Amino acid sequence: MSAVIDSHGTSHGHDDHHDHGAPAGLMRWVTTTNHKDIGSMYLWFSFVMFLVGGVMALTIRAELFQPGLQIVRPEFFNTMTTYHGLIMVFGAIMPAFVGFANYLIPLMIGAPDMAFPRMNNWSFWLLPPAAILLIGSFFAPGGAAGVGWTMYAPLTSQMGPGMDLTIFAVHILGMSSIMGSINIVTTILNMRCPGMTLMKMPMFVWTWLITAYLLIATMPVLAGAVTMTLTDRHFGTSFFNAAGGGDPVLYQHIFWFFGHPEVYIIAIPAFGVVSQVIPAFSRKPLFGYASMVYATSSIAILSFIVWAHHMYTVGMPVAGQLYYMYATMLIAVPTGVKVFNWVATMWKGSLSFETPMLFALGFLFLFTLGGFTGLVLSMTPVDVQLHDTYYVVAHFHYVMVAGALFSAFAGVYYWLPKWTGRMYDETLGKWHFWLSIIFFNVTFFVQHFLGLAGMPRRIPDYHTQFTEFNVISSIGAFGFGLSQLLFLYIVLKALRSGEKAADKQWDGADTLEWTHLPTPMPYHTFENPPTIK
Amino acid sequence: MTSLPADDRLLSSANRTVLRKLAVMAVVMFGFGFALVPFYEKICQVAGIRNVFQPDRLVNENTQVDLTRKVSIEFDSNTQRLAWSFKPLENHLEVHPGELTQVVYEIRNNLNRRVIGQAVPSYGPSNAAEHFKKLECFCFQQQTFEAGETRRMPVTFLIDPALPASVNTITLSYTFFEVAGTQATVAAGKGS
Ligand SMILES: [Cu+2]
Numbered sequence: 001m002s003a004v005i006d007s008h009g010t011s012h013g014h015d016d017h018h019d020h021g022a023p024a025g026l027m028r029w030v031t032t033t034n035h036k037d038i039g040s041m042y043l044w045f046s047f048v049m050f051l052v053g054g055v056m057a058l059t060i061r062a063e064l065f066q067p068g069l070q071i072v073r074p075e076f077f078n079t080m081t082t083y084h085g086l087i088m089v090f091g092a093i094m095p096a097f098v099g100f101a102n103y104l105i106p107l108m109i110g111a112p113d114m115a116f117p118r119m120n121n122w123s124f125w126l127l128p129p130a131a132i133l134l135i136g137s138f139f140a141p142g143g144a145a146g147v148g149w150t151m152y153a154p155l156t157s158q159m160g161p162g163m164d165l166t167i168f169a170v171h172i173l174g175m176s177s178i179m180g181s182i183n184i185v186t187t188i189l190n191m192r193c194p195g196m197t198l199m200k201m202p203m204f205v206w207t208w209l210i211t212a213y214l215l216i217a218t219m220p221v222l223a224g225a226v227t228m229t230l231t232d233r234h235f236g237t238s239f240f241n242a243a244g245g246g247d248p249v250l251y252q253h254i255f256w257f258f259g260h261p262e263v264y265i266i267a268i269p270a271f272g273v274v275s276q277v278i279p280a281f282s283r284k285p286l287f288g289y290a291s292m293v294y295a296t297s298s299i300a301i302l303s304f305i306v307w308a309h310h311m312y313t314v315g316m317p318v319a320g321q322l323y324y325m326y327a328t329m330l331i332a333v334p335t336g337v338k339v340f341n342w343v344a345t346m347w348k349g350s351l352s353f354e355t356p357m358l359f360a361l362g363f364l365f366l367f368t369l370g371g372f373t374g375l376v377l378s379m380t381p382v383d384v385q386l387h388d389t390y391y392v393v394a395h396f397h398y399v400m401v402a403g404a405l406f407s408a409f410a411g412v413y414y415w416l417p418k419w420t421g422r423m424y425d426e427t428l429g430k431w432h433f434w435l436s437i438i439f440f441n442v443t444f445f446v447q448h449f450l451g452l453a454g455m456p457r458r459i460p461d462y463h464t465q466f467t468e469f470n471v472i473s474s475i476g477a478f479g480f481g482l483s484q485l486l487f488l489y490i491v492l493k494a495l496r497s498g499e500k501a502a503d504k505q506w507d508g509a510d511t512l513e514w515t516h517l518p519t520p521m522p523y524h525t526f527e528n529p530p531t532i533k
Numbered sequence: 534m535t536s537l538p539a540d541d542r543l544l545s546s547a548n549r550t551v552l553r554k555l556a557v558m559a560v561v562m563f564g565f566g567f568a569l570v571p572f573y574e575k576i577c578q579v580a581g582i583r584n585v586f587q588p589d590r591l592v593n594e595n596t597q598v599d600l601t602r603k604v605s606i607e608f609d610s611n612t613q614r615l616a617w618s619f620k621p622l623e624n625h626l627e628v629h630p631g632e633l634t635q636v637v638y639e640i641r642n643n644l645n646r647r648v649i650g651q652a653v654p655s656y657g658p659s660n661a662a663e664h665f666k667k668l669e670c671f672c673f674q675q676q677t678f679e680a681g682e683t684r685r686m687p688v689t690f691l692i693d694p695a696l697p698a699s700v701n702t703i704t705l706s707y708t709f710f711e712v713a714g715t716q717a718t719v720a721a722g723k724g725s
Contacts, residue, residue, distance in 0.1 A: 115548045178559050186551040190544060220559050224566025236614075239570060243613040243708035245653055250573050254566055315659075317580055 030125070033117030034523065038124050039103025040419070042095045043412070045127055047488070049091030052135070054481050056084035061443075061477035064470050067462050077460035078146025079162075083134060085149025086166070089266070090173045091131055093400065096408045097269035098123075098180050101208045103419065105184060107513035107521075108202045110193025110530045115186035119179050126176040133169035137162035148458060150259065153240030153251040156229045163233065167226045174219040181212035181219075188212075193512075195532030199293070202511045203286055206293050207272030210300045214261045214268070217304075222258040225251060249314050256307035264303045267399060268296060270367075270407035271338060274360045277410045278342050280508040281357035282349030288341040295334035295341075302331050312383045321380040328378035332371065339368055354506075355429030359410035362437045363403060370398025373448065388458070391451025397444045406436070409487070416491065417505040418513055421520025422498030428490045435483035442476030586673055589666040598631040599694045606692075608636060609706035615650065616643045617678070619709050622685075630694040637687050638671065640709070642678035649712040651675050657704040664693035665703060675712055 032038060059080050063071045072080070102120065106113055114120045137144040142160025145151075151170075156163055188209045192201070201209075228239040229251070238244025240251045279286045286292065309328045312321055342364055351357070373395040377383050386392060409432075417423050446469040451457075455466045462470065503519045513521070516530050576582075606628055608621035618641040628634050642648050652672040656662040669689040678684070692703070 116552065182552055182555045182559075185555055186548050189551055190547050216555055216559050217562050220563035221566040221569075224563050228567075228570075238710070241613075242655065243611070243653055244710045245651060247573070247577075250570065253573060254569050257566075257569065315582075317582070 031121070033113070033121050035102050035106050035114045035117070035120065036419075036521070036523070038114075038120050039099045039101075041124050042099030042102060042127075045124070045131075046092045046094075046096035046099060049087050049095070049131060050484070053084050053087035053092055054484065056080045056087065058477060058481050060084065061474040063460050064462070065474040066471075067464050067467055069461055072460065074460045075143065075146055078148075078458065079138070079144040081458050082146055082148055083138075083144060086134060086170075087131075088400070089149065089262070090170070091127075091134070093266050093404050093408070094177065095127060097208075097211075097266070097273075097404075098177075100204075100269065100273065100408070100411055100415075101180075101184055104415065104513065105187055105205055105208060106191070107517065107525060108205050108511050109188065109191065109196050110512050110516070110526045110532070111187060111191035112524065112527045112529075114183050115191055116183050120183050123176045123180040123183065126172050126179075130169045130172040130176070133165045133172070137165035137169075140165055150252075150255055151226065151229065152255070153229060153232070153248040154242070156251075157232050157241060164230065167230050170226045171223055174223045177215050177219050181215040184208055184212040185216070193526070193529035193532060199290065200532065203275035203289065203292055204269075204272035204511075207268045207275070207296055210296050211265050211268045214265050214300055214303070218258040218261045218265070221254060222262075225254040225258065228254070249311070252311050252314060253308065256310045257304075259310065260307040261300070261303040263396075263399070264299055266404045267367075268300065270363065270404040271296065273407045273411040273414075274342065274363050276509075276511065277356045277360040277414050278345050278364075280414070280506045280510070281352055281354065281360070282346045283351075283508040284345055284349040285510070286341070287344035287347075288337070291337055292341055295337040298334045299331060302327065302334070306331065309378055309383070312380050313387045325378055325380050329375065332375055335371055339364070339371075354413075354426060355424070355433055356410045356414035356506075358430065358433040359406045359413065362433065363406040363410065366398055366402030366406065366437070366440070370395055370403055373398065386451055388456055389451035390447040390455045390457055393457050394444050394447035394451060397447075401444070402437075402440055409433075409436070412491070414506070415513075416494060417501030418517075418519055418521065420495055420498070421501055422494050423501045423505070424490050424494040424498060428486065428493070432483060432486050432490060435486065436480060439476045439479035439483055443473050443480055444476070446472050446476075588668055588670070588673060597694065598629050600629055602630055602694075603627050604630060604692055604696065604700070605702045606634075606636075607702065607704045608638075609704055610638065611706065611708045613708050613710035615648070615709055615711050617641060617648070617650065617709055618643060619707070628692060630692045630696055633668075633689065633691045635687050635689045637685050638707070639683065639685050640671075640676070640678070641683040642681060645680045647677065647679050649675050649677050650709045651712050652707045652709045655706050655708075657706065658700060660697065661700050661703045664696040664700075665705065666691050666693055672707065 029037065029041060032041075059072060060077065063069070063077055063080075102114065105111075140160060140162040143162055145156070145159040145163040145166050147155040147159060147163070151166070188201070188205060192198075198206075228237070231237040232239055232241050232246070238246035240246045240248045242248060275286055275292060306324060306328045308316060308320065309324045312324070353361075373391070377386060377392065377395055413424060413429055450466055450469050450473075453466065455462055501519050503517070504514045505519065506514065509515075512526075512530060517525055604627070606626045608624055608626075610619045610621060612619055618639070620639050622637045622639060626634065626636065652670075654667070654670070654672050656665055667688060667690045669687060671686040671688065676684075676686075688705075690705075
């Protein structure tokens with residue numbers, strides 16, 4: 001953000017006479033409408049879900065450590081792949097970025113809170129019941145649904161009551177996302193402080209404005225898809241039931257109409273965090289701000305017209321395959337613009353490599369690699385060969401873990417001093433980064449080779465020729481999982497005994513929360529909006 | 534809207550306006566998901582991908598019978614949540630590609646009420662589907678059966694001689710389901 005900031009009327013003490021602090025006790029968290037409280041709850045919730053989904057991932061990797069069946073039954077293995085995906089996508093990554101949005105958007109645009117604080121409270125408190133339904137489905141008769149996170153028909157019509165619980169969970173999660181998104185769009189459109197024009201907003205705010213629109217446009221489509229699944233299961237309809245005149249391939253079309261934009265719903269806020277962190281540690285404004293805005297918008301728009309690249313093998317006409325191939329490849333253009341802009345931001349900057357910057361750079365390298373394998377998979381003839389192999393698994397973990405998750409880590413380390421008023425341990429933070437990036441690559445890089453060699457995904461057993469790479473991948477996975485406990489320790493240590501952080505802990509930071517607010521922040525901020533020239 | 538409206542009431546009414554617009558957008562997109570169902574049927578019909586309820590047109594009217602080759606056809610019949618007896622009179626036939634063949638199914642409504650049923654064909658292996666030409670089939674219409682009624686109904690077909698040499702056996706499978714309660718999707722299918 002390159003706006004010149006006017007400090008009159010917003011001195012640090014100004015907000016103090018409004019600051020009556022937070023009410024005490026458990027009810028504070030249940031009833032809170034404060035965007036900072038809700039942001040914190042989102043972040044803690046997503047971390048808990050991250051651990052739950054992580055345990056499922058490790059169950060998968062433990063079973064795949066050796067060929068043959070050792071630890072779990074195949075049906076249970078299927079439920080692990082299913083709920084690992086669902087929980088990580090809907091329970092961990094998405095709520096993490098919604099947490100960032102809640103905490104940071106009002107601060108970055110100089111607003112006192114979100115537009116609809118009560119609805120904000122609802123958005124969050126819908127999540128725990130959804131999580132309980134998801135995890136509760138394991139205790140339903142017949143167990144949880146082993147259908148894959150994509151919940152394809154006709155498998156979904158053959159599952160027990162665990163499937164229904166999962167469908168309701170998806171409904172609730174969708175409702176929460178839509179409410180949260182409505183709140184974010186309204187806040188950004190209506191509550192910017194004087195002088196904060198759209199094109200002066202920090203990039204993170206821009207990315208969330210675009211993401212929120214994507215969510216409002218696609219979550220209802222997913223809700224529709226699972227509703228049709230539900231009526232097929234219980235009310236005699238045949239949307240996806242071939243024996244009743246329906247078509248299971250139709251489900252895939254509806255699902256991926258949501259599913260592909262969903263990829264960007266996760267990735268775009270990650271772009272936003274990185275677009276704040278890289279300039280701060282390069283001590284230069286973001287290169288090509290306007291082109292970043294346009295690139296992000298075009299990625300969002302293009303994401304609606306490429307969905308069937310997930311379905312090259314369903315038997316669509318060649319013309320369809322060609323169209324989806326070229327349209328998908330087109331997305332590489334705006335994505336490339338973004339990557340070059342980040343690199344150009346660092347060009348001739350006075351760089352320093354604290355933990356947030358390390359994670360942002362890890363994001364930059366590995367997300368780009370994941371983007372390239374995505375480009376490989378966009379080619380129909382190649383995809384027909386690699387469809388549903390570990391190459392695909394490797395590809396989307398590069399963009400989801402090394403992309404979105406690393407960006408979230410960068411964001412937590414970057415804003416933790418502001419949020420808590422205390423610094424994290426820089427040495428331990430660097431340890432966390434290096435352990436994460438090394439173990440991440442140990443886990444997932446070899447999966448490219450497994451996929452190229454033809455190992456199918458979502459199968460608990462494999463041919464002995466795949467053993468070595470699977471051993472390596474499993475060792476990496478356990479290393480990666482344990483490294484995340486270090487992250488928890490770092491955060492708790494910072495909360496308990498971290499050094500006091502400065503008002504502007506990072507000298508390159510230029511957004512309002514750093515330039516206009518004291519550290520630690522008062523409970524209420526910007527009740528009198530700052531003015532930006 | 535670059536600045537905060539001075540009056541809080543003004544702001545909250547501006548917020549409500551945005552809320553309403555976005556909520557409408559969400560509701561419309563929920564409907565859009567369902568609109569994809571007929572849209573998909575239409576696309577498939579136009580592209581000729583899924584014309585399960587239509588007689589096949591023969592590209593070449595006087596197809597040569599390929600006497601050098603025999604294909605074994607197996608007939609399978611199922612019902613979907615429907616108490617009907619549904620059986621082919623012969624389970625298995627050997628035919629030459631290009632040879633016009635008829636097979637008869639016997640269908641009995643075991644329920645003591647009138648039922649409207651619809652049969653859906655499917656083929657195994659799937660790459661045989663486009664070479665299995667049905668000229669007459671009870672699956673082209675909905676079938677109304679009175680309580681306890683029994684009827685024999687034919688399927689007339691021929692196998693396109695372009696059938697890949699690797700396919701020696703084709704399974705034709707029918708599933709009958711009751712139309713009531715599924716009117717919407719079947720109607721969409723029937724429209725084709
Ligand atoms: Cu996609």
